[in-house]
Amino acid sequence: MSPLFDHPVTCTVSKEPDRLFAQPLDQVPDFAFNEDVVRVFPDMIKRSVPGYPTIVENIGVLAAQFAKPDTVLYDLGSSLGAVTQAMRRHVRTDGCRVVAVDNSAAMVERCAEYLKAQDSMHQELLPVQVLEADITALPLQPASVIAMNFTLQFIEPPARLELLGKIRQALVPGGALILSEKLRFEDMQEHALLTDLHIAFKRANGYSELEIAQKRSAIENVMKPDSLEEHRERLLAAGFSKVVPWFQCLNFASLIALP
Numbered sequence: 001m002s003p004l005f006d007h008p009v010t011c012t013v014s015k016e017p018d019r020l021f022a023q024p025l026d027q028v029p030d031f032a033f034n035e036d037v038v039r040v041f042p043d044m045i046k047r048s049v050p051g052y053p054t055i056v057e058n059i060g061v062l063a064a065q066f067a068k069p070d071t072v073l074y075d076l077g078s079s080l081g082a083v084t085q086a087m088r089r090h091v092r093t094d095g096c097r098v099v100a101v102d103n104s105a106a107m108v109e110r111c112a113e114y115l116k117a118q119d120s121m122h123q124e125l126l127p128v129q130v131l132e133a134d135i136t137a138l139p140l141q142p143a144s145v146i147a148m149n150f151t152l153q154f155i156e157p158p159a160r161l162e163l164l165g166k167i168r169q170a171l172v173p174g175g176a177l178i179l180s181e182k183l184r185f186e187d188m189q190e191h192a193l194l195t196d197l198h199i200a201f202k203r204a205n206g207y208s209e210l211e212i213a214q215k216r217s218a219i220e221n222v223m224k225p226d227s228l229e230e231h232r233e234r235l236l237a238a239g240f241s242k243v244v245p246w247f248q249c250l251n252f253a254s255l256i257a258l259p
């Protein structure tokens with residue numbers, strides 16, 4: 001198998017720079033995963049989420065540890081399939097297949113193209129299926145790995161517990177949910193510090209004050225981050241037995257939840 005980080009996350013994806021919020025907008029519309037976002041998404045997410053390439057590649061490594069024969073590996077809210085591609089690079093377990101799910105038609109269409117490109121460049125990859133579906137309504141097959149990389153924060157808060165309960169029920173013994181989220185912090189000083197540092201991260205990645213402010217106003221109605229404590233309590237309420245944070249950079253974290 002290829003060594004870790006040999007395949008940059010962006011190797012088969014668009015390199016178009018994110019300038020979506022660079023010009024002043026009279027009214028900033030709510031953020032949506034539409035064609036415009038799809039075109040710039042690899043650049044946008046890498047410049048917006050501290051640690052994103054490390055998280056994605058290591059979800060592949062974690063998936064290989066938890067994968068069980070003849071089960072599904074889900075990538076829920078797959079966008080362009082970065083996590084799906086990482087799981088396919090790392091998992092060799094017999095009879096596994098990856099199912100990538102997203103409810104944005106534009107994302108699903110481009111994701112399928114990128115996965116075809118991945119197939120043409122590598123051999124022995126797990127079979128993959130891309131579904132356009134709402135993950136809150138989708139019945140899940142028995143799964144050993146379910147990844148939600150920055151997706152739960154876009155689900156309406158009252159629907160989150162039921163979705164996590166369904167995920168818990170689908171997981172086979174020895175499997176895991178890998179949940180990455182932007183965090184809010186209950187301590188106001190901690191929240192303010194990590195928010196400022198996240199803005200500094202965006203600035204260091206070339207975003208202007210205007211881009212940062214307009215993006216913040218675009219996402220504030222559609223993305224509702226929870227605290228680590230809320231995640232832990234809700235995961236336990238959904239039937240998970242153990243919650244283990246494995247990554248945090250500034251206000252972005254990833255957790256392993258065990259059934």
Ligand SMILES: C[S@@+](CC[C@H](N)C(=O)[O-])C[C@H]1O[C@@H](n2cnc3c(N)ncnc32)[C@H](O)[C@@H]1O
Pocket residue numbers: 033045056076077078079080081082083101102103104107133134135136148149150151154155
């Ligand atoms: C921040 S992106 C995820 C990034 C991606 N997992 C990655 O690692 O590159 C969130 C994704 O969740 C999808 N999404 C939001 N709500 C959804 C739902 N109810 N069902 C399916 N997908 C959803 C969006 O369309 C978007 O593509």
Ligand SMILES: O=C(O)C(=O)C[C@]1(C(=O)O)C=C[C@@H](O)C=C1
Pocket residue numbers: 044045048049150182215216219223
């Ligand atoms: O907090 C932000 O500014 C973000 O851009 C975060 C975030 C995310 O966490 O998913 C929000 C929307 C985009 O999809 C990319 C990144």
